[in-house]
Amino acid sequence: MNPFTYARATDAADAVRLASTTQAKYLGGGTNLVDLMRETIERPASLVDVTGLPSTIEERADGSLLIGAAVRNTALAEHRAVRTRYPVLSRAILAGASAQIRNMATVGGNILQRTRCAYFYDAEGSRCNKREPGQGCDAIDGHNRTHAILGASPACVATHPSDMGVALAALDAVVHLQGARGTRTLPLTEFHRLPGDQPELETELEPGELITAVELPALQLAAHSTYRKVRDRASYAFALVSVAAALEVEGGTVKDVRLVLGGVAHKPWRAWKAEAALRGGPATEQAFRTAAEAELADAVPLRDNAFKIELAQRTMVAVLGDLAARTARGDM
């Protein structure tokens, strides 16, 4: 770990001011950043601790929720409004990491956690364009069983590892930002970038910009939502494929739907094509399968991960089928 200075911010403006020096990084729970600093992949000269910033979950009059960036993952998953109105989010969080890590991890940090690509982590022995722009990518022809099948580029085939982010993308979440030039908002689906030829740029964040909150708009169908994570062991493993979905069916017809894939791309992969194919159509297994196939039509397998294409489709169909059946039974 490189030497660094540490300061604790009292509020958002203070944080932005403290981070205006070069090579500063915000520190949430530190469960990802500190690991990366130990590996010397992140080498901030100073850390600005933002865990003292608002960590409230505000239920607003318009039915939306405003979640402070410092809210711990555990607190968010346990929140009553989240569990009843946005169950996909509770489930996604609880499917991630371990209880200890979730107790430390913050909302802001979770969204900004970096890929688990083994070559990205191996600073001494492997090439990675994300870590050292222009160096080359050892994953693309190497061990890439866990890597991307959608939206990847010749420069980078890494995936975004967050479970929570997949649920947020399904919930039309909006990220609230504050920087030297003021505040702004961005939909979560536009917050992360695809790798293109600059995989080192993972989000639309400006240098020094702070996530202050995440907003969940009121969304009726979110109460009919769920998360399914497929992984190599029963717990404490990153998703090979995950699916966040919300479904509203009326008289056998899909009235509205949200569908997002995790573990398949450089960002939570909102399945826009599948959603479009489903909306207004029959809520049948055949329709689910057709929509899933449409979403994966452009998928590109690597040496070790072709199975993910089929796995993603099957999991989408199963999750939609499950939601449809539960709606029909009236137990959601």
Next chain:
Amino acid sequence: MTDISLIGQPISRLDGPLKVEGQASFAAEFPIDGMSYAALAFSTIAKGRIATLDVGEAEAAPGVVLVMTHQNAPPMGPMPMMLGPGEPDWRAGGGDNLAVMQDDQVHWNGQPIAVVLAETQEQANYASTLIRASYEAQPAVTTLDEAKANGTAESSVFGHVHKVAVGDAEAALAAAAVSIDVTYRTPFQTHNAIEPHATTVVWDGDELVVHDANQVITHTAYSLAKIFGIEERSVHVTSPFVGGAFGGKALWQHQVLAAAAAKLAGRPVRMNLSREAVNRTIGGRTLTEQRVAIGAGADGRFDALIHTGTTVTTQRGQLAEGFIGPSERSYAAGAFDLECRLAFQDIAPNSQLRAPGNAPGTYALECAVDELAVALGMDPIELRILNQPERNPTDGRPFSSHHAVEAWRAGAERFGWAKRNATPGAVRDGEWLVGMGCAASHLGYVRVPGGAARMTLTREGRARVEIAAHEFGAGTATALSQVVAERLGLAFEQVSFVYGDSTLPGLVMGGGSQQTASISASVIAAQHALTTELLQIAGDASPLAGLTADEVEGRDGGLASLDAPERHESYAAILARAGRDEIVVEAAAPPPQEMMDWSIQSMGAMFCELRVNAVTGEVRVDRVLGSMDCGRILNARTASSQFRGGVIMGLGAALMEETQFDERNGRVLNVSLAEQHVPVHMDVPEIDVIWTDIPDPQTPMGVHGLGEITITGATPAVANAIFNATGKRVRDLPITLDKLM
């Protein structure tokens, strides 16, 4: 003896409270004044030479005491090799024969190329990242196919060559009414015990003291003495507590490097390996490729058993993952062709990992038997029972104790095997396909020569036994205290067991499931010497007068005649009359003649029920039962923990464990526990264990080792249950979900 036997009682581990209270000092927890802390830098090529090594920036970093490389390391001799080819050196502890950090040659990707010593661990870690190396790489062998193409070699362990031929197996296979002929593959696995390897080293003149996480302390002392060219008695290795060993806590480069750096710096050194360092420098189980072919008559009797293949090792170590052991002794067959050959890759020296050879070998053999049962349309348990041998089927020696059929019957009954649907893929529960499978566990008995014990008996009637043995959390000290108390006729509390120090008597390998047998033999020998001396000093005034050591036993705090127990005298009385405060004896265990005369083995019948998700291929194990035949059980609690732990490792091997190498440069990719998967709590179901508890008449105390046995059968039981659930036969481990979709 006392009426209620102490032996077998489920007494809690003596070291439990200390560990729970944080009072147990592990190797990295010995405080020493003036300590410096070490970190390693590793090579990034698999073979070649270091062209340039720039340590200037590291040396200038805050807190750095020194940087040691091949350019300034003190001269050191090669590693004395523990289990290599040729004449065994029983005292050696190393995994290969390399001289550590003596030249610019690189032998594997991840080899230590520099040691940084600093005032704090953090400073050492940071400075180690500032070392810059460049290399002249040579072509390295990083895949099995390349290794095989270069030619394979004969393999052996302790002089036992892994090749057995009886009759013409190929002809018998060709002629058999029913046969299977398949190939199984098992991957590399690395030692990842909860306690990473650690050592605290201090030189006092020419004396070297090493507090180490270690399961071969005396071997380590001997080997370090050779490496540094000093007297063996000048090296003192202690290892009071070890946080998991499994065959991995032997002598590796890090202890040598720590001692060398301590010498160079003139300061004590603590080297606490990071998880990455463990995964780069500590070898584990290597990969195997095994052909198993079985030919049988229509009645199911085996005509031929062929078990051949290749395992990977290094040229420098040549330690075999000798997988044919289970096939040498477990089933009768008309003809055998068994052979394990070595192929050489440029990797870290491989080592023993819980049931070396036996675990991958049993996986292949027991899956093949299951495949044959399917081909025959027979119940796999009945097929196994039908083919139980009368004596060792390949060398003809009689079995010392062999209760496989009892274990199978008891296990099948308790597990409810009769409820199993033999048709694959026939049982469904929603998305889940449900299956049951079984397999035998196999492990040969070992007792390595060299055991010895010192026994001290005091006038207060307390006994102390001292042996250079190891306690890595398995409960050895507790179980052996039970044995000593029982044999001497003392209460459990009156006995203490001192271990974990190389200056104590005995050369005891804490591996091969042989420690308990070795210690038992030493304790019996020491007790015999003690009894002889007691009878001598007891004199004519004693009720025991005229009796010999073989005519008495320890009973009620003293000695009693075997024939007439009322002829009894307490230890206190004997010592008091002789005016002695204590008696100290030392005795060596007899050579392991039982291994020559008898075929001795442990076995177990393993059962598993699990579910495979039809959508995703995910596997969830619902329950496991092990019905074990492992000689006498000394402590029911510690024994069941060992059995359960082995099952958990077996589940991991079946479903997820694998060290991933990038075949382009031989570099290990999953160097952290986040990526190198072992079972978590949610992967581990209820594990039921039962045992025959029949003492082996030929072994010391009637015991067999039981630390390794269950891992061997748990893996194939899972694989066979997956077949029963899905109809899919996956023949390369681990069986991850993509292989089942």
